Amino acid sequence: MERGVSGWLWNSEKMEVTLQERKRVLLLEDVRTSIGYAKERKRQRTKDLAALLGRLNFVRLQYPPASLWMKRMQYVLRQAIARGGWKGTEIANPMLLGELTHWRKILQENRPRSLKRRNRPAVLTTYASELGWGAALTIPRENKEEKIYVHGSWTPQEYALAINEKESRAVLRTLERKGAWLQQQKIDHIRLRTDNMSTRWTIQKKRGAPSPIPTLRALEKKQNNLDITIQTEHLPGEQNTEADALSRMAKKPDYALKGEKVSKILQTIAPRIPDTIFEQIALVPCGSTWRLSSLGGKREKETPENEIVLVHPFLRSIGRTLKEKMNEAQRELTILILPAWRGRTWTPLLQPGHLIKTLGTFQECMIPGAKMRMEGWKLPPGDVISIILETKISQEGTSSSHGENKLE
Template sequence: MTLIRRREMKNKLMALIQMTNQRQIVIIISLASLIGDINYLRFQFPQISLWMNSLNNLKTKAVAKGGQEALVKLNKQILGNLQTILILIKQNRPRQLKGRTPSTTLTTDTSEDSCGMTLDHSNEQILDAGQWEGSQHLHSSNQRELAAVLISLRNQQQTLTDWKTKCIPLKTDNTTTEFVIRKSKAASAILHLMREIFLLLNNFDITIYTEHLPGLENSTADALSRLSWIGDYQINPILLNEELHQINFQPTLDAFAHKTNKQLKSYCSPQEDNKVIVRNAPNIPWTNELLLLHPPIGLIPKIIQKMIRDQVEAVLILPRCNTRTIRSSSNQRKDNERTLKTTTRNHRDGKDKHKEGEQLYRELAELINLDSATIDQLIAGINPETWRKRRAGLTPLANYMKQNNINTSTLLGNKPYIELVNALAWYKDRGGPKLQQRMKNMKMHCGVVLSQFSHMNDINNSSLVKTYSKGQGLSIQSKPRFPTIWNLQILFNYINTQTPTTPEEIQQTAIAMIVAFCAARMTELVFMKQSEMIDDTHSISLKTQTSKGKQVIIHTITFEERSGICCPVKTLRKWIQQRNTDGNSEDQIQYNHTKHSPASSKYCSHQLAAIIRRAGITSPYTGPTVCHAMMTRLRAAWAHKPR
């Protein structure tokens, strides 16, 4: 780009940036003219189209609404596009037109759980594999394929610099990845990944070419992504049995398996499975088992440590290469020898930010004379999500004690809350994002653990911790959904004075009585069936169910007959009689009169809301607040566990 054109483009972009900051209104033609000038620069900057999405969206929407002569108000969403384009124009790097000789070939492939790559240079080859983390939010195969390219380039930066690589042919079996990198265009879902890839290549002055590689030919990277990490393949059972017979070892538990690749009837799995002995084998003691261990690569160091700690007898199956990089020369290939060199990507264990928290928990448990097997059982009994948060909450306390050379046994004395308050004050001085929430988590989980192991119970309720928490805003206060709750007697008075006439009103009264006398949820109402109803002389029993996770819990609710109109037994009998009169053959007790089908929980909620509206209960109170009103009334009568 010539100096004159560069100066003109800089002036136009800076003027538009200033107008955007002031939220000015411009003619669409002027905006389209600037977009045309930027498109003219694509020959020099092929990647510039990756930073034009907001500009094009603004122009397209404005034209669709008012035509080319319309006005458009500039919004700050286009500032990122404008500033990046301005940086590219200021740098004014010339495009390399002379073809560079490719010296290094990158091949990638991914699966739903992990990715793999190979990097070939002369007579050397680097193999690498990694596992996706939940924070990466990769929802499609195209996102995973592009993320694999980005991660491979990042992890091998030093290697590419040492090899003085200036041109990389990329081989992938994903057609979208090949197309978007070749054309420098991308959809919104993968745009951020494309930007990161081109910024990285631009910083290292590397040119990338793409080549579509059929899936059958992409065997090495595919094996790394699918096999080496997640362990979803199966060792040949015949060969395995021969090897076990030779060493005279009969394992009793397959510790890392799925239901499709298990080698033994007794097995542990990292996934939900009704037939497993337990999930997550590392969390249980291994002392009384003969183990068959074929763990994923990322768990190998932990598994070896646990084997030593538990002193178990086991067969440990390891891949020929683990998370290290393999470099092999042609002479070494002839001798079948391989040399290991550590990869630039950190091991997964090195990325564990909260291992100090777990170490502190184990040290506290050991100080009260708990052995390792008992500690493992304690941890296994904690909900995995709770244990993750507990490790995160204990880590700041562990770092505070390490920095100030405080012995762990200090926390087991009569006043452990002093160290907790000191640690909270130290943590606050460090600052950082979301500090308030992190301090709340630290106070809660450290207080729970110290109460569990120290001589003092309920540390978070000590006067010192409560005073400090109140001053720093760390107290967790429950906020009621409604400032006040309506009196249940209002509903009862309405039912006593008004006689339902239509089938819908009779059903609404029955629903209101059921919820008022047993606090049933709307989802429980739809499981009540007439075939399971037991109608005795002075009572009626109904069956319903709730679920907790995948566990279904069956409940039997019995209503006793009461004197007066407000009686669930009488209203239920009246509703059942009305159903029989109408010829309703549905087994489900609640019925949708509009659709002439079994009622849903939403329909029951609407019916309950209708009767309380007629009773005089106005918005924002809805049908389920009948439960709240009933519980409030029971608590006022000094009832315990009203549910």
């Protein structure tokens, strides 16, 4: 059932609100007139521009990000009032064409706004540091919650941005990377938790200072494409540990795997290795590659058939390292130390035949390095796993299994 009230058309069955046709046509005519003034650089009354802003502000009920597309018009109006007062005239500024063209598109489409409550929410926690950004996405399941971890680094142009804009870009980068996956999971609402009060306010109210406006506009477009709504809430900084730790992983971290965890893996897959090798392995730093001989000792250059390769790659190079090891023509028995994170780009590379063993959480398996302790950085969240890639000979012929854990 549809009912028109004060220029709005309310649909009680679909719970949608739309601008009435007569109101839309009149407003669209005003926008087109202003576009013509700006293109031809004609003189326009200051009162006409102020009236147009008021009429566009009326559409805020249907189009909440209205404030993001009125910034330049408000700036030009303030300048015109300062120079000639309310009764003056000004040459229409061509810098308004971008916002006016966007309003023309919005009014032509006249997309109804749904007022239904979304039933598939997800919780997104973000953090932006000077090194990079991190996000923890929590998806509700029937039995338990599933967490997806995302992180990245800033481009050279983004390093100089203010921290408030970086916080907004962290949300945008997360939607860009996980947008398709969120659509597959039919997620239609995100509860954003951030410890930055300015970011919370600008994303919730769809307005803010001029500097983060381009980022907020891009975020709004991404939300429309994904059909996702965002509701923000404040999270105390001391509780935002997971996203904080992920934002520091853009650079090369200096945490190391405990030797006792490595010994546990080697004793399982190669019981004939002498105990003297286990004593030599105290720590395996992140980004290092070890070659261990089953005959004893540690090798740095040669790689005979009886050697085992232990690789602990950086987080940002996991995909490249995994591809290289899987595509090697002659591969030794290789052990890779990786985080047990779902939804990563390298996750599809894993096959059911790979042997996987869970070592424990990062806090249980890793030791922070000197730099991390000095800066006060935390270890990444989640669990640590070891993936065992058998030799090419054992894969092509008949090979014996070195473990019982399989990829599910």
